[in-house]
Amino acid sequence: MSFLQKVRETNPLIHNITNNVVTNYTANGLLALGASPFMADAHEEVSDVAKLANALLLNMGTLNNNIVDSILMAGTSANKHNVPIVFDPVGAGATSYRTAIAQKVAKKIKLTVLRGNVAEVAHVIGESWSIKGVDAGSGEGNIVQLAQKAAHQLGCIVVVTGADDVITDGQTTYLASNGHPILTTITGSGCLLGSVIAAFLAVSEQHSIEAVTEAVSFYGVVAEIANEMVEAKGPGSFQIEFLNQLALVTPELYQQRTLIQKL
Amino acid sequence: MSFLQKVRETNPLIHNITNNVVTNYTANGLLALGASPFMADAHEEVSDVAKLANALLLNMGTLNNNIVDSILMAGTSANKHNVPIVFDPVGAGATSYRTAIAQKVAKKIKLTVLRGNVAEVAHVIGESWSIKGVDAGSGEGNIVQLAQKAAHQLGCIVVVTGADDVITDGQTTYLASNGHPILTTITGSGCLLGSVIAAFLAVSEQHSIEAVTEAVSFYGVVAEIANEMVEAKGPGSFQIEFLNQLALVTPELYQQRTLIQKL
Amino acid sequence: MSFLQKVRETNPLIHNITNNVVTNYTANGLLALGASPFMADAHEEVSDVAKLANALLLNMGTLNNNIVDSILMAGTSANKHNVPIVFDPVGAGATSYRTAIAQKVAKKIKLTVLRGNVAEVAHVIGESWSIKGVDAGSGEGNIVQLAQKAAHQLGCIVVVTGADDVITDGQTTYLASNGHPILTTITGSGCLLGSVIAAFLAVSEQHSIEAVTEAVSFYGVVAEIANEMVEAKGPGSFQIEFLNQLALVTPELYQQRTLIQKL
Numbered sequence: 001m002s003f004l005q006k007v008r009e010t011n012p013l014i015h016n017i018t019n020n021v022v023t024n025y026t027a028n029g030l031l032a033l034g035a036s037p038f039m040a041d042a043h044e045e046v047s048d049v050a051k052l053a054n055a056l057l058l059n060m061g062t063l064n065n066n067i068v069d070s071i072l073m074a075g076t077s078a079n080k081h082n083v084p085i086v087f088d089p090v091g092a093g094a095t096s097y098r099t100a101i102a103q104k105v106a107k108k109i110k111l112t113v114l115r116g117n118v119a120e121v122a123h124v125i126g127e128s129w130s131i132k133g134v135d136a137g138s139g140e141g142n143i144v145q146l147a148q149k150a151a152h153q154l155g156c157i158v159v160v161t162g163a164d165d166v167i168t169d170g171q172t173t174y175l176a177s178n179g180h181p182i183l184t185t186i187t188g189s190g191c192l193l194g195s196v197i198a199a200f201l202a203v204s205e206q207h208s209i210e211a212v213t214e215a216v217s218f219y220g221v222v223a224e225i226a227n228e229m230v231e232a233k234g235p236g237s238f239q240i241e242f243l244n245q246l247a248l249v250t251p252e253l254y255q256q257r258t259l260i261q262k263l
Numbered sequence: 264m265s266f267l268q269k270v271r272e273t274n275p276l277i278h279n280i281t282n283n284v285v286t287n288y289t290a291n292g293l294l295a296l297g298a299s300p301f302m303a304d305a306h307e308e309v310s311d312v313a314k315l316a317n318a319l320l321l322n323m324g325t326l327n328n329n330i331v332d333s334i335l336m337a338g339t340s341a342n343k344h345n346v347p348i349v350f351d352p353v354g355a356g357a358t359s360y361r362t363a364i365a366q367k368v369a370k371k372i373k374l375t376v377l378r379g380n381v382a383e384v385a386h387v388i389g390e391s392w393s394i395k396g397v398d399a400g401s402g403e404g405n406i407v408q409l410a411q412k413a414a415h416q417l418g419c420i421v422v423v424t425g426a427d428d429v430i431t432d433g434q435t436t437y438l439a440s441n442g443h444p445i446l447t448t449i450t451g452s453g454c455l456l457g458s459v460i461a462a463f464l465a466v467s468e469q470h471s472i473e474a475v476t477e478a479v480s481f482y483g484v485v486a487e488i489a490n491e492m493v494e495a496k497g498p499g500s501f502q503i504e505f506l507n508q509l510a511l512v513t514p515e516l517y518q519q520r521t522l523i524q525k526l
Numbered sequence: 527m528s529f530l531q532k533v534r535e536t537n538p539l540i541h542n543i544t545n546n547v548v549t550n551y552t553a554n555g556l557l558a559l560g561a562s563p564f565m566a567d568a569h570e571e572v573s574d575v576a577k578l579a580n581a582l583l584l585n586m587g588t589l590n591n592n593i594v595d596s597i598l599m600a601g602t603s604a605n606k607h608n609v610p611i612v613f614d615p616v617g618a619g620a621t622s623y624r625t626a627i628a629q630k631v632a633k634k635i636k637l638t639v640l641r642g643n644v645a646e647v648a649h650v651i652g653e654s655w656s657i658k659g660v661d662a663g664s665g666e667g668n669i670v671q672l673a674q675k676a677a678h679q680l681g682c683i684v685v686v687t688g689a690d691d692v693i694t695d696g697q698t699t700y701l702a703s704n705g706h707p708i709l710t711t712i713t714g715s716g717c718l719l720g721s722v723i724a725a726f727l728a729v730s731e732q733h734s735i736e737a738v739t740e741a742v743s744f745y746g747v748v749a750e751i752a753n754e755m756v757e758a759k760g761p762g763s764f765q766i767e768f769l770n771q772l773a774l775v776t777p778e779l780y781q782q783r784t785l786i787q788k789l
Contacts (some may be wrong), residue, residue: 021283021549021565023325027450037450038357039284039365042327045360052357062549064568094564094578097571185773187553187563234770235558244497249449287546290713295761300713301620302547308623315620416672428712507760510711 002213002251003200004218008034012202015053015078016195017041017070019061019090022188025239026057029192030247033088033210035199041070054202057195058109061090068101075109084112084201088194092116093123098101101133106154112207114150115194118143123148134158142262157198157212160188165220167213176215177259178220182228185235188244192221196246213260222249223256265514266463266474267481271297275422275465278316278341279335279458280304282324282353285451289320290504294511298462304333310340317465319346319456321372323364324353331364338372347375347464351457355379356386369417375470377413378422378457381406382397388413407436420475421467422460424453428483430476437476440522443485443490448498449505456482459509484520485512528777529726529737530744534560537564538728541579541604542721543567543596545587545616548714551765552583555718558772561725567596573603580728582609583721584635586627587616594627600681601635608639618642619649632680638733640676640684641720644669651676670699670789683738685723687716691746693739700739703785704746706753711761712768719745722772739786747783748775 013036018026023039030037040049043066050056056078058071078085087109089102102124114124122129127146144166151158160166165176165184183189185232197215204211226241276299281289286302293300303312306329313319319341321334341348350372352365363386369377377387385392390409407429414421414433423429430438446452462479467474489504533598539562544552549565556563566575569592576582581606584597601645613635615628628650630642640650648655653672670692677696687689691702709715723741730737740747 019565020283021553024287024450025552028498028502031448031450032688034504037575038354039282040354040358041325042360044328045326045358048358062567063571065570091564091566095566095571095574097568097574108364185557187550187557194267234767234773235554236766236769239554239769240499240503240766241497243499243502247497283546287550287713290547291765293763294711294713301617302545302588303617303621304588305623307591308589308621311621491588503762503766504760506762508767510760 003203003214004099004251004254006203007199008169010053010203011036012199013038013052014055014057014195014198014202015040015049015074016259017046017055017067017074018057018059018191021061022191025188026192026195028243028246029246030195030199031195031245032243033196033199034165041067043070043073046070046074050074050077050083051081053083055198056085057088057198058085059088059103059191059194060064060098061191063098063101071105072108075105079110084198084207085109086113086115086194086201087111088191089114089116089120089124090191092120092248093129099123111154112201113157113159113197113212114154115161115197117190118146118160118162121150121158121160122146125153132164136229148173157209159212159216167209169209172209173263174209175261175263176217176220177261178217178224178257182227182235182238183223215259217260218249218254221254224257225249266466266477267514267517269466270462273420273466274299275317275462276301276315276474277318277320277458277461277465278303278312278337278379279320280309280330280337281320281322281454285322285454288451289300289455289458291506292509293458293462295506296459296462304330306333306336308338309333313337313340316346318461319348320351320461321348321368322351322353322454322457323361323368324454326361326364334368335371338368342373342415347461347470348372348463349376349378349464350374350382351378351454352387353454355383356392362386374419375464376415376420376422376460376475377417378460380453381409381423381425384413384421384423385409388416407431411436422475422479424456428479430472430479432472434525435472437472438524438526439476439480439483440524441480441487441520443486445490445501446486447499449502480521480523481512481517484517485518486511488512529729529740530777530780532729536729537562538580538725539564539578540581540583540721540724540728541566541575542583543572543593543598543600544585544717547587548635548783551714552718552721554769555772556721556725559725565578567593569596569599572596572600576600576603576609577607579609582611583614583724584631585614585616585717585720585750586613586624587717589624589627589637592664597631601631605636605639610724610733611635612639612641612724612727613637614717614721615642615646615650616717619645619655625645625649631765636725637680637682638727638740639685640679641687641723643716644672644688645704646683647676647686648672648693651679670694674699681737685738685742687719691742693735693742695735698735700735701787701789702739702743702746702781703787704743704750706749708753708761708764709749712765743784743786744775744780747780748772750783751775
């Protein structure tokens with residue numbers, strides 16, 4: 001049984017501490033996929049919610065010190081109760097505050113998955129990478145090396161999204177090649193991917209790299225199909241159709257379209 | 264004239280203190296219906312806004328102590344100025360923090376309507392009810408009894424939503440049977456119902472149970488029609504069509520489809 | 527080359543401190559237009575982000591003292607680095623708190639553009655204007671006078687939106703007559719206009735009134751075309767189609783439809 005099927009059959013509870021731009025789209029995306037979103041960031045309850053959850057998504061898109069504390073409290077609780085954690089260091093490198101917080105979270109919390117674009121992942125491990133053009137970088141080889149270095153340094157699975165997506169735990173590395181550039185014309189597409197990865201991790205007992213890779217590839221297939229459905233009607237229609245296809249793309253259709261390469 | 268017509272003709276001002284997942288969908292839903300949303304939760308102004316408003320919606324979906332204070336301040340002001348209040352105790356029972364806050368609000372504020380699923384309503388009045396499966400419960404009879412008990416205990420109208428919806432003030436009890444399970448595939452459908460109830464209350468001088476029942480039944484009819492319009496296109500399309508139909512369903516169409524039973 | 531083309535070609539970075547009802551719609555609207563949104567309101571980074579940005583949008587739709595401080599810090603940084611600022615005093619006049627804050631911001635920050643409805647603009651400069659009916663006012667003449675008075679008093683460009691939109695710097699005054707009333711049936715249409723003005727300002731070296739006027743007129747043309755596309759399907763469909771048309775309306779189509787009059 002695919003991880004996708006397991007998500008749809010078991011409706012894992014995903015605790016999200018995410019930015020206030022994408023809360024609604026994230027919750028609707030998880031519901032469409034078949035998971036159960038729980039959005040909670042109050043200090044009074046984040047530890048309890050993280051303990052209850054089947055996976056935890058931490059996203060620093062709209063950051064302040066209050067949210068940082070919520071992230072650390074939830075992450076600590078998740079670590080204690082073996083709940084897998086996906087961390088999305090949105091905008092690491094864009095301001096010194098974000099870079100510092102991203103590094104702090106990666107240091108204090110044992111992550112299961114770090115997901116970002118190449119510049120964000122680079123800044124989390126203290127490497128410099130031009131922030132101009134989030135998918136920039138001088139060739140695929142360097143991105144793979146950077147992802148592997150991050151995976152070794154942080155001891156977690158690293159997902160670097162871009163034209164192709166790299167998924168690595170430092171030993172095994174996959175390249176996932178589905179997706180569509182139209183994803184970059186709607187806000188929160190990267191953020192929602194983090195929550196989708198969390199949902200797939202939630203149904204993988206070993207929190208395996210294969211579950212993460214399927215999540216990333218599935219997300220790309222959904223984008224391609226949604227884009228074909230809306231036929232250039234524009235980013236508004238794509239945004240809605242993407243939610244539809246998160247619910248409608250079957251495991252069989254996914255299998256026909258998925259492009260994953262083991263490096 | 265139906266309450267629906269009165270909402271559309273008088274555009275009541277609805278003050279919403281709601282969670283940050285559904286602010287946008289709630290505001291768009293109220294506008295589509297014909298009401299005027301006002302979202303405000305700052306301590307500096309909530310008392311003034313609640314006084315200005317024709318009804319107040321309090322929703323604890325994303326809770327923290329700051330919002331709790333806003334809820335109590337706005338509720339106190341609304342009570343003082345005879346502004347009807349709908350309270351939605353989202354997630355009561357899910358964490359001990361939420362249960363405690365829900366009970367505190369129900370104790371300190373004189374509610375006009377309490378709206379929740381069966382587990383939430385049970386936890387507000389200190390009854391235990393399995394939180395697994397929000398529409399669970401061993402038969403309709405028990406849910407009606409629980410709703411009536413809550414109405415007596417809190418001295419307000421209680422709406423328990425589920426496969427069928429129960430509306431009771433402890434004396435009179437209605438069962439509303441419209442609606443569609445697809446509502447559970449989009450986030451905030453329960454939250455928006457709270458605001459729609461507030462809009463119907465706002466145009467009922469006596470804040471009557473009939474206004475509340477019409478709101479609940481209308482909402483169910485809108486869901487059915489929206490679902491028929493989108494024909495299994497998916498939850499994204501349904502979410503948008505639901506907004507459309509909040510604006511388009513006429514009092515006549517509502518009358519043809521409404522299923523309300525007095526128990 | 528039109529300002530619209532420059533926005534699409536250079537993707538200016540727009541820093542938004544806006545209300546929590548419209549963050550998602552604003553970000554998606556700017557992306558659809560071709561600009562790059564950056565939502566950040568933490569005290570720890572707003573000065574840095576405002577410095578990085580090509581324009582700054584300040585919106586007080588959901589206000590509290592924390593956000594007020596963010597607004598003042600970001601505005602001060604933008605002033606220091608010659609980054610143009612659009613200020614949207616949402617709800618000025620609705621509560622005394624909002625009026626006081628709007629006046630404080632207008633006094634402490636050197637604005638490039640003030641955008642509001644007639645009542646909001648009046649309250650920013652301490653004039654009384656009935657708040658009932660946001661587009662009220664006794665005739666167009668008075669609105670133009672009020673806008674010019676505000677422009678003189680604040681030393682900035684003033685945009686008063688309504689049935690027709692007035693754009694003035696106190697010397698030169700334009701009347702833009704595109705648009706559609708359906709815009710008032712979706713939340714955040716005024717807020718997003720503020721961000722769109724910011725994007726057009728960002729590509730105008732002189733921060734010219736012509737750039738602002740083109741932004742306002744373009745927005746109205748987009749609303750008309752989106753409305754024609756959805757043919758009374760309802761406010762949900764319009765909301766999505768408006769995003770589509772922000773991306774699809776070409777400079778040529780805009781030129782064919784724009785209605786601007788110099789007074």
